Amino acid sequence: MRANTWAGRNKVEVRDVPDPKILNGRDVIVRITSTAICGSDLHLVDGYVPTMQDGDVLGHEFMGEVVEVGPDVAPDWLHVGDRVVVPFPISCGACAACSAELYSCCENSNPNAGIAEKMFGHPLAGIFGYSHLTGGFAGGQAQYARVPFADVGPLKIESDLTDEQVLFLSDILPTGYMGAEMCDIQPSDVVAVWGAGPVGQFAMDSARVLGAARVIAIDKEPYRLQMAEQAGHIPVNFDEVDVRSRLLELTGGRGPDKCIDAVGLEATHGSAHVAAYDRIKQAVRSETERPHALRQAIMSCRSGGVVSVVGVYGGLLDKFPAGAWMNRSLTLRTGQCHVQRYMKPLLERIERGEIDPTRIITHTLPLDEAPHGYEIFKNKQENCEKVVLKP
Amino acid sequence: MDLTATTTIRRPAPEVYAFWRVLENLPTFMAHLEQVRATGEKTSHWSASAPFGTDVEWDAEIIHETPGERIEWRSTGEAAVPNAGAVRFVPAPDGVSTEVHVVLVYDIPGGAVGKAVAKYFGEEPHQQLDDDLRRLKQVLETGEVVRSDGAPWGKRARKEFPQRPAQPLSDVELEKGADA
Numbered sequence: 425m426r427a428n429t430w431a432g433r434n435k436v437e438v439r440d441v442p443d444p445k446i447l448n449g450r451d452v453i454v455r456i457t458s459t460a461i462c463g464s465d466l467h468l469v470d471g472y473v474p475t476m477q478d479g480d481v482l483g484h485e486f487m488g489e490v491v492e493v494g495p496d497v498a499p500d501w502l503h504v505g506d507r508v509v510v511p512f513p514i515s516c517g518a519c520a521a522c523s524a525e526l527y528s529c530c531e532n533s534n535p536n537a538g539i540a541e542k543m544f545g546h547p548l549a550g551i552f553g554y555s556h557l558t559g560g561f562a563g564g565q566a567q568y569a570r571v572p573f574a575d576v577g578p579l580k581i582e583s584d585l586t587d588e589q590v591l592f593l594s595d596i597l598p599t600g601y602m603g604a605e606m607c608d609i610q611p612s613d614v615v616a617v618w619g620a621g622p623v624g625q626f627a628m629d630s631a632r633v634l635g636a637a638r639v640i641a642i643d644k645e646p647y648r649l650q651m652a653e654q655a656g657h658i659p660v661n662f663d664e665v666d667v668r669s670r671l672l673e674l675t676g677g678r679g680p681d682k683c684i685d686a687v688g689l690e691a692t693h694g695s696a697h698v699a700a701y702d703r704i705k706q707a708v709r710s711e712t713e714r715p716h717a718l719r720q721a722i723m724s725c726r727s728g729g730v731v732s733v734v735g736v737y738g739g740l741l742d743k744f745p746a747g748a749w750m751n752r753s754l755t756l757r758t759g760q761c762h763v764q765r766y767m768k769p770l771l772e773r774i775e776r777g778e779i780d781p782t783r784i785i786t787h788t789l790p791l792d793e794a795p796h797g798y799e800i801f802k803n804k805q806e807n808c809e810k811v812v813l814k815p
Numbered sequence: 816m817d818l819t820a821t822t823t824i825r826r827p828a829p830e831v832y833a834f835w836r837v838l839e840n841l842p843t844f845m846a847h848l849e850q851v852r853a854t855g856e857k858t859s860h861w862s863a864s865a866p867f868g869t870d871v872e873w874d875a876e877i878i879h880e881t882p883g884e885r886i887e888w889r890s891t892g893e894a895a896v897p898n899a900g901a902v903r904f905v906p907a908p909d910g911v912s913t914e915v916h917v918v919l920v921y922d923i924p925g926g927a928v929g930k931a932v933a934k935y936f937g938e939e940p941h942q943q944l945d946d947d948l949r950r951l952k953q954v955l956e957t958g959e960v961v962r963s964d965g966a967p968w969g970k971r972a973r974k975e976f977p978q979r980p981a982q983p984l985s986d987v988e989l990e991k992g993a994d995a
Contacts, residue, residue, distance in 0.1 A: 425983075427982065429980075429982065441982040441983060442982070442983040442984060442985040442986070443983060444964075444983040445983065445984065445989060447962040447963075447967060447984075448959055448961060448962055449958065449959060450957075450958070477965070477977060477978065477980045477981070478980060479980030479981075479982055480965075480980050480981040480982065481964075481980075481981055481982045481983075496958060516953075516956060516957045516961075518825065518956040518957055519825055519952070519956050520823070520825050520909070520912065523825065531952065531956075532952060532953045532956055532957050532961060533961060534961075535960075535961050535962065535963045535965075535966040535969070536963075536965070536966060536978075537949055538942055538945060538946050538949070541945075550961070550963065553981065556965045556966075556977075556978055556981065559963045559965065559966070560963045560964055560965015560966050560978050560981040561963045561964060561965070561981055562964040562981045562982050562983055563981070570964075570983065572961065572963075573957070
């Protein structure tokens, strides 16, 4: 089959690789009909996530049709021909974490848990196409994928919604939603979202459906801010204005009640000297993150507020504003999304028309053009917000 | 050499104990074992897998046992690598899980066998046992050892690092299996 693979830093390559087979009894094989490039794929390609290997099949946002079912998949759960969206965390459904609906912390799905444990103190779940640290599972930017624990993860789509309407239930819609949910939003809340990429856009939409009074979008790409504005959110361009001052102005001096970091470890920043400090430390690998968005969110949030982090971090960061966090009673909440927890309720919101996930799609390309998709998404060319690939 | 490790398994203690007590089950999750065969009520015959030193076999006996709680064993006779072990099964505070506490003691000899064993355990010997218990947890909680494209052969995962790429296995690789 054809598959998009990691071919070294800053390089992806569509290659011929073997078709996937059932390896564990609860696997299914899915013929992929739509898949997408995620912002976190860029962290892999940019070389900021360790344990990538030449030939790793990328991609953790995908959906398609079940073509083979393993012998131990719970009966009457999935059948050949079923149309499914696959969540990015691979979760066993039986461990203590899964029992507490902390699916991205599954204790069993990562065969390389020992390595992950060294980096993070405790292991994390297996994830499709997302380094060997998360298990070394082939990803979904391909014609077919093997899906383990198929009786826990995949969501069956039985209505006639299009792929484009449901594909993002695999990751970015639940991720954005969890970012907003962690904010415990009240009707009087002003919510500021750092990053108007796909996850940020969905965090904004989710904050709105969860009842926020106002939602602010912070970015520097005019087309991304315009997209947020069209959806009813207030744009703030950090290339043009001082973010903290503008946020104070927009909130009568209080600061946003809730702040969401939808940027993560490769933030860009208006302040040149701090940006240079982090860039140099990251380049020599003595710091793995450029955490400007997180720092700014903590400094901007009103006292007693919540800072919710769904942007990806991978290791260590410098100059964490612990004083602001501690002295001003801020709550910091975060997590890789527990996608399985949100898929069904969010599908219902899509069916009711409360959220339109298709609004962020700017490009649809054949799988073979994946390298071009990565290029324009990474460099924000052609007003690229979200690329959907068709295998 | 003394190794200790512990894990928590979301199954009741009598069930975890019962699985361990069928000693034939140990090689499904313990990387250094090829086969264990019960030879009597308390006695058994063990053989090691290749990386641990080929042709290493020994007899063992259970010396203490409290059903549902504890098993202790030791090698008997002229074992090439004299060893002993103990495992305790302790109900966890959550009321549904079991803490498994394992101690293994190896009397590592000189010569080729000693070298092979020392090499097998490497610089951080307890990690082998940590990984063994992770697989025990996988087997009891999910039914089998979890495989990925990068680590397709279950209990060889750590040894395989850096791994094969995370892309599906070819028919030839699958046919060759773990010896590929």
